[in-house]
Amino acid sequence: MIQFTGVHKWFKQLHVLNDINLRITPGEVLVVCGPSGSGKSTLIRTINQLEPINEGKLVVDGMDLLDKRTDINKLRAEIGFVFQQFNLYPHLSVLSNITLAPLKIRKTSKKEAEEQAMTLLARVGLAEKRDAYPSQLSGGQQQRVAIARALAMKPKIMLFDEPTSALDPEMIGEVLAVMQDLAGTGITMVVVTHEMGFAREVAHRVAFMDHGVVLEEAKPEEFFRNPQHERAQQFLKQLLSPMH
């Protein structure tokens, strides 16, 4: 489904992705974790070309991203992306936020797009907010709308870039619940997160990154029980310590 082969990326002199080799199979839920500045956000953003790569090969859903003939817009329509800062469109209602892309890109009829949007809103538990504006919603509600918006394009892959780190603690649960529900549907998911509980319960595999390098890939139970790499051990210790 997604295949990184020897991928490199630099920001000026900074080597943010260093020889990434990663394979994500259809239906798999991969959690990417690591300290801040480790390159995990950049990694996930390369998958839908928000960040172009400098070197290596990246194939997503059978399309080579470095191939000039690849229609990036078409590919992006197949990939849902959920941002840390939600990025809902403040000037559009919740319903319009969700229906915009299906209407303009898929050319879905208005009736159909709205029906579908309502189904999705019901699924994230916000059906009654259809006419609200983003500024009237809490952070957790906004993020659930953002997930519904990404799902409206019926994507094959969902990418989550720290979806809960801008949220107040009491709202994290509602978003994770939606994501867990989603993982149950068999969609391919790549999630950058610090929520180790979510990783333990939902992920099929965990990748640990530091300094632009994927240091460790393992099943969650192995990773949490017995992290191989010294920096992964430190990272887990800090994250799980009661002081944190």
Added chain:
Amino acid sequence: MLTYQFDWSVVTSGKYFEWLVSGCKVTLQISVVGIVLAFIVGLLIAVMRMSNFRPARWFALAYLEFFRNTPLLVQIFFWYFGSYKILPTAVNDWLNSTNFEFAAAVIALTIYTSAFIAEDIRSGVLSIPKEQMEAARSAGFSFLRSMQYIILPQAVRITVPPLVNQFLNLAKNSSLAMTIGVMELTYQARQVESYTFKGFEAFTAATVVYLVLSSSITALVHLYDKRVLNPNRAV
């Protein structure tokens, strides 16, 4: 049927060239004198606007609002023709014995521009954290002294680019002085046109001068931006 014959010699040499050169000089004179005065007046108004003394604040506010919301051209006419009835005869006689056209233009431009400068300075000052003022006042400085030693030196630094832009505006606005017979650049370009019917050449010459003036000033602002305000940004 009318084909226009270009004749650039009209503006590159001879009498008409001299007219244009003298026009440039007058434009520069007005601009330089105007900006110095406008800065002083603008600073004064800005300080009044921010002072705790209510009448001063009100005066400054009325000054700002009135002069910013009235066309410069009308102000020029007012100072040149309209001030006559208000001033005593002796003052009028003295003014008329001088180059009053120039003076009226400078007065109008000074007042008009100072209102904008005052607002630029004020927003510069407002961008200085108010703790600075509190610190200065608790160190025992009076309001004016705090302004003088603590606030204004910081504010002026960030106010330089908008001030330079006001200078540019003033230089461009000085073209309106032609309406009261000040022989600046636009006036001379128009004179050349009406004497030679070579309007195209005359206006091109004036346009070039204005563009050189404005682009060199803009370049200076960019340089200041890079060197002084954001020395680390440009790599």
Added chain:
Amino acid sequence: MGELFNFNVITDNFTYFMIGRYPHGPLGGLGLTIYLAVASCILSFFGGLVLGLLSLVRNPFISYPVNLFINAVRGLPLLMVIFWMYFLLPALMGRTVPESQTVIMGLTLFTSAYMSQIVRAGIEGIPAGQTEAAISTGLKHWQVMLYIVLPQGLRNMIPSFVNQFVSLIKDTSLAFIVGVSELTHVATQINNRTMAYPTEIFIFIAVLYFFLCYAFTSLSRWLERRLAWRKAI
């Protein structure tokens, strides 16, 4: 000397100050001032939008000349721009152009250059996340601009637009110089005919301009506060 001021000159010519020769002749005076300002404002809104968008295009063969043009216009006195229009418009249009239209075109060109900077700042002020979110759903670049960035940006630009309109009202006074009988021109006509009341006449029109402009300046400030408040929640 007699009495100091005599405002009869205002009351005697009040209709002429307001509407000029209308309906026996063309509209003039304050009416024409407002017409010129409104017409130029509408045109330069679109002019500024087009120039602003073109100046942000990534293709340098488009953006560079556009930026050059914007900077050149901004570097000239408005009077020069109007004089140029006077010369160039008939040449470019291949027909004669009435002075009021010449002035509107001059004001439009001049103001568009300034409006383009507002548009540019407005667009650049929209957080990158909005664009990223939109392209992540597969929207094309122009769709992102049309549906996401512009609707938000334009709303933030409204106060600046209103300020620019105030400048336009003031700038219409320059139409006087090419003989368009707007308020300032009408005032000088009356001044020329009566020859004794320049103070009264110029104070009167200054106050007239002031009220007009101040109303819009206040509107702009009110909008700014309101928009800031809406953004805060």
Added chain:
Amino acid sequence: MRKLITVALALVLVGVLGTAALAAPPADTLAEVKKKGVLVAGVKDSLPPFGYIDEKTRSIVGYDIDFINAIAKKLGVKVELKPVTSASRMPQLQEGNIDIIAATMTKNPERAKQVDFSHTYFFTGQKFITKKGTVRTLKDLAGKKIGTAKGSTSEQNVKKSIPTATVLSFDDYPQAFLALQQGKVAAVTTDEAILAGILAKAPNKAQFEIPNLQISDEPYGLGMRKGDKNFVDFVNKTILQMEKSGEAKKIFEKWFGPNTQFHLKRNFKITADK
């Protein structure tokens, strides 16, 4: 560096636009005017009694306007009056914004290269208006400020006859006169008939006079586009007929005659130029 390039490119732009052919106004104005049914005339709008706004009717009236009306009547078309200044009238004509100039325009060889003039329809001479008793000879004006209007022959004449004077050019003569009233200039110079018109309307006319110092002859002509032969012939024929029928004289008497404030004598007749 980038700024330099900016300026250079701007110059190129100006050059390119500049070489574009200027628009061609109608070649045969007579036919054109008949076709559109309206004669557009450039006139003064604040220069009594040649052209000014009547306070009550708020429309432009005057000596120049009556000539235009007569020509339009002969043509069977309506009249549209456009205010022009001394500086704007010739470009306006050449760009086709107006069909004819009737705006106190003096005929001189330099202008005749740019426009075609009708026969002289008004004749006057350039003089000065000053504060009473201040000016006897031209020498009294040496080194002084003298007001006049931009783009006029008056401006050029006075620069020739009193080179030491500073000539201040305003947008129109009454504005120059206002400057005289306020003591900003020592004299206003232009054609006597215009000066008389200004003086007659002045609120404190007793303080001013027109000394007998004439510095040039000023024959006024109606201006038309160069080479527009049909139209020029038609206008000339019309004003000669007006002279013959006495209409021209009647117009003069109406604006300058004994029943007016001017009391001017008609010391000319409209005749064909050689």
